[in-house]
Amino acid sequence: MLAILSALMSFASISTDLYLPALPAMGESLSADAGSVELTISGYLIGFSIGQLFWGPIGDRYGRRLPITLGLLLFIVGSVGCALSTSVPMMIGWRLVQAVGACANVVLSRAMVRDLYVGHQAARMLSVLMTVMAIAPSIGPSLGGLILHVASWHAIFWLLVGVGLLTLWALTVLPETLPPERRNAQSIMAAFLGYAQLLRQPRLLAYAGVGGSFYGGMFAYVAGTPVAYISHHHVSPQHYGLLFALGIVGIMVASQLNARLVRRFGIDPLIRFGAVLATLAGALAALNAWHDWGRLWGLVVPLFFFASATGFIVANAIVGALESYPERVGTVSALIGALQYGTGILGSACVGYFANGTPFPMGLTIAGFGLGSLLFCPGLGSNRDTKNDGS
Template sequence: MNNKLHGPLFLAILSTLMAFASLSTDIYLPAMPIMANELQGDIELTVTGFLIGFALAQLVWGPISDTLGRRLPLFIGMVMFIIGSVGCALSTDIQQMVFWRVFQAFGACTGPMLARAMIRDSYTRTRAAQMLSTLLFIMAIAPIIGPLAGGQIIRVTSWHAIFWLLVVIGGLMFFSLFALPETLLPENRVKISLANVFRNYSMLLCNREFMRYTLCLTFFYVAAYAFMTGSPFVYISFYGVDPQYYGWLFALNILGVMAMSLVNRRLVLRYPLENLLKVAVTVATIATLTLALVVKLQLGGIVAVVVTIFLFFSMNGVIAATSTTAALDAVPSSLAGSASALIGSLQYGSGIISSLFLALFRDGTPWTMSWIMVIFTLSSITVLLRRGPLPENRSSLN
């Protein structure tokens, strides 16, 4: 294995790539109520549009990366992200904003998708779970800084500056990619045409073990996106939290993710991934049921909401790493790019369900957000419990 794969620079770049999805949305969360007024439309559609683009584009980039390698799609994707961010900054109505958010997503999706694939290329199963936990810990800085930075930006200037900042970040990221090694060796690349490669998705969809863990993660993220999309209106509009302080409440949840990611690095060495995943999803489900109860009965106010959301969101530090590792371990290395693409497509595309539900059923209270989270955490634990243990560990490095 290339020694660069053990270096801090390699991990730093992959962590930043993993953060592109959350960074692209979280940074403008505090500005959403202002943007809704200025752009005259459902601002949730900008999240929906981004997630649609993010989900669909991965299905294209995955097979391409299995054929051409990981680095070239990353370079192309970063250029598209920069162009899309410029378009968002210059948008004057909701239609333009949604279009450029979709375009932005077509580039941004290459980051987390190929970061996961590069980890799968490089490490065995248990080590991969450790590495993903490390990446989740480092990338969690973005959701902390994002809303805080967005809140301060709109305090001194307009929301347009948020997207100009993303242009700068995209440019810096583009140049950092030159330091990233190629992890998919030529002999491990798919040698058939791209048209045939796309047929691999049917194989993945029929792989029950792969889909079990993928759907577990997908349903959890429907609930997570219900909070991420709905929380600005719950905290700012319903509970009256100042937009510049909203970021601190959001950051609290990310601190929980970071803490659990660190804990998970040790836990994966002592306990089966299956057991860790079951416990984490169970805790998340209990948290959302408690959230729905306190909201419905109007108990505890914003403190009760913050505490239960913190407990739910913290479990992402375990669920994301263990479920992703288990799913990728269920497929051969030649399908790692396509498998990572399908995981990412369903994981981030799940937010489309959340944002549409919130737009259709919003009642001005936290209740809609709460029942969406309950339904899909229950779905997550249901699909996880349907079958037995994880497959055997891979025995050697790729």
């Protein structure tokens, strides 16, 4: 179950990280500039963000396995479409389809963790899962670079088709974690209307705001580093994968630290620590990008610490939000995910829109979203209910 849940949660990252080294080559092949190609990431995030709002209520009403199966089928179809794309608009359209399918896996695998665990145990389990699933994005850019060395960028998306098919087969051994007696009997339309009620909860919005702001910076990092490293600093696609993997190592280490510390300190202090770390690292990255201090490593080092803040923010923010509505875990998980990836759309779009061939638009965007995560911290609720064992 740990392996399958990790695979399901990693669909958000592998769908993008694997083809990051191919962005410059895709631009040449599709006769598009860097800003236009980076919008394929924004298009993916649009589908991923909106799609979660549908899958969450469906998962609460019909269980987790059936929606995940349907999502995997959509992901496979979208990946085939991407592999056959001949223009940037066509690629963006199929990335939307791919994203709507992939988000079912992510939002409902988080819900499955909450079905099985509560309180600090859920935060610890999510941290462990994040550590395991970080293996995929850590090797994704390097694997994408190797594929480019022997084949075209189309082969990357054919590989994603194979990943979707393999995960669909593995799903046959995953048990249903939401039995019929625990399912939400309200209609799907009523569940959609319930989003308005959830959006009026200040504590929920605080957790979503911290995580969402941070995601905006992280997707600016994802969208901007190919240009910053490969185009501006002339790093090879293969070496880019190694630099990108440094950030993944930081996420894995921080996630393990979070899993060990969350029972002792609670989720809120660790979220605040992560927000401070993200703010300081983002500001340093922006300054280095503007003045070109330290050249390549002047960017790599602060971005490493910014990415590491993921381990203290993401899992804890999700659990903090889910704890308030145990009977609507799928719906709340969908709302949190939609808000997080919605800001991811904004972050990656800012990098693409203001692209000027230098790392500065990426650095400034990361700094702004890092500060945003810190500004939401005062609204976090008391951590007393997340320091117990959930009983």
